[in-house]
Amino acid sequence: MLFIVAIFVVITVAVAFVWFAPTITTPRIIFDVRPDRPAPFGYKMGWIAVRSIDTIAVVEALGLVGPVISNWDSGIGTVYDDQLGERRLFVSPPVDGWTFVVGLALPHPMSPAFIDKWTPMLDGLAARFKDVQYYFSYPLIDFYAWAKYTDGKLVRAFATSDAGTVLSRGKPTREEKALGLKLFELRGVRERRGDAGGEIILHPTEDHVMRLAAKWSIDPTTFGPASASQALGWIAEAPAHWRPERLRKSA
Template identity: 30%
Template sequence: MKGINMTIGIVIGFTVIIFLGFLMLKGRTTQASPNISDKVLETKNQTVPDLPVGFGYKCMWFAVKTDDKAKIARILGIKNVKECNWKVGIEKAYAGSIFITPAIDGWTLSCGVGLPHDGSEESIYEVKELLQILSKEFGEAQFFSTHRIVEYHCWMKATDGKVSRVYSYLGESGENILIEGTPIGFEKSLKLANTFSDEAKDNKYFEREDITWADEELVMKIAGEWSIDPSQLDKRKDVAPSLGLLGQK
């Protein structure tokens, strides 16, 4: 009988230990769940400041020398403007909206496939008008666009209300859409394709190895020299969490 009682006692003891362990584990899980829930909510809440998110490929953007996001929104004619963080803003920009970023190194970027540019010559002139207005207001404004599927690449620059440089190339047709002004900075070291030139009348021109044909990496490099390379923003460690503006054209 004594042995039986001892066995029962041991079983009861183990049961109590297991039960207490279960309660402790449950308590820890309950304490941790609010943090997990908060993180989920944070990623969905566009008003929570966050760090920069890289973009640029298959997109278009203005770079303006100012930190006045609201005035940029008015000049670009953006509607339904609301504060928004990087994560949601960039995601929406690729879905048709326009995201105006917080200022970085004195530059504010306005990006999104909803901007008025489809690669046509008409839309290029529309962008030129906006650059003239933006640069007259803020001193300097730039525009960049790149589309991987049709291999369309474009960059423009304006200072004090005057457009000084336009370069656009459509790889799908193998021709430039519009070229204005002379190369700036890094461009000078390249022999950029110019299908309007007399040289291009010779078919061998398109086989020359000394000709530089625009691609998306070149767009990023020029953007980085002129102002900001947006494809590298997520690598920045010197930018504090912040909010931009989100709207539609």
């Protein structure tokens, strides 16, 4: 009798394992590797534009983790996904000589209360590539940023949020001025006066970020089948040291 019960127990455990196995194994994410043409991005997104056709060199320069081949459709879909895009980036095939690193996992300028992860990332990239540009557009928190490096040197960097100017380095470029942005901390409508007595000016919007990208390199919201031939890029995870860290207060 005990022998029969033991057999039933073994069978029950075996069946249970087979039944629950799909739920206890780690899911494997498979990205589409069929070459396709560029897909647009830019709104509610961050990206780096690097003047290079060597995509794997860009992956290596940034220290991205576990790169896997992916086409445009899977890559852009991943970085816009709330879960998949939290730690992943898409490194695109070249478009007109530019490689794009796309994703909200990119570091961005933050308040002095946080360790600066943004500057070292861009400085390191600019040391290896002639032209490096950074853009971030996220209207949900009224955050907009851009930066331009040429020949390894910072030309201009600016970031603003709903709390005001986060960062401003270098003089506003001719292209920025052409957009009508004086980039003061006061915001609003031209030719009105605020309580502080200074001119209230137009605050940056997503449209300004895209228009500036078009002047400095390429506006990625215009990408489509005619932008480049079919090709493949890379999906990779952002390195752990990019994660935001607060500065520790000294005793």
